[in-house]
Amino acid sequence: MRSEEEILNELIKRFSGQxxxxxxxxxxxxxxxxxxxxxxxxDLIRVEAPSFKVYPRLDVKYWxxxxxxxxxxxxLNFNGKHVLIIEGKSVADYACIGQVLVYxxxxxxDWPMAQTIELGIAANSFDAWVKETCxxxxxxxxxIDP
Numbered sequence: 001m002r003s004e005e006e007i008l009n010e011l012i013k014r015f016s017g018q019x020x021x022x023x024x025x026x027x028x029x030x031x032x033x034x035x036x037x038x039x040x041x042x043d044l045i046r047v048e049a050p051s052f053k054v055y056p057r058l059d060v061k062y063w064x065x066x067x068x069x070x071x072x073x074x075x076l077n078f079n080g081k082h083v084l085i086i087e088g089k090s091v092a093d094y095a096c097i098g099q100v101l102v103y104x105x106x107x108x109x110d111w112p113m114a115q116t117i118e119l120g121i122a123a124n125s126f127d128a129w130v131k132e133t134c135x136x137x138x139x140x141x142x143x144i145d146p
Contacts, residue, residue: 028106048082079113092123
């Protein structure tokens with residue numbers, strides 16, 4: 001069975017021909033929880049773009065500057081962009097669904113002008129009903145073979 005990191009790397013590899021900017025371990029809820037360590041961290045965020053680039057993991061201080069609107073960090077500003085928030089799991093269970101839904105709300109608090117927000121879960125396997133529930137909620141799913 002692949003680790004979460006391996007699952008996410010494989011997903012990025014699958015998308016490589018489609019472009020997109022990839023950010024890993026993105027802290028969310030920074031505006032709401034400004035004075036405390038990040039409460040929520042998305043495994044991956046993909047921004048729709050014609051070019052393909054994987055950014056290294058960035059320290060939370062850079063994300064705080066981007067959320068504040070600092071023009072130096074415009075590449076990290078998700079306002080006006082199409083984004084996909086992705087959670088990686090070895091086995092996706094019902095808790096993953098709640099997790100990505102909460103991430104969406106935290107993301108909206110930080111980036112209220114994002115054009116579109118999509119959610120996704122990548123996993124080796126999905127517990128019973130989880131994939132079907134994701135389909136009904138329009139949460140994208142990817143099975144990454146172990």
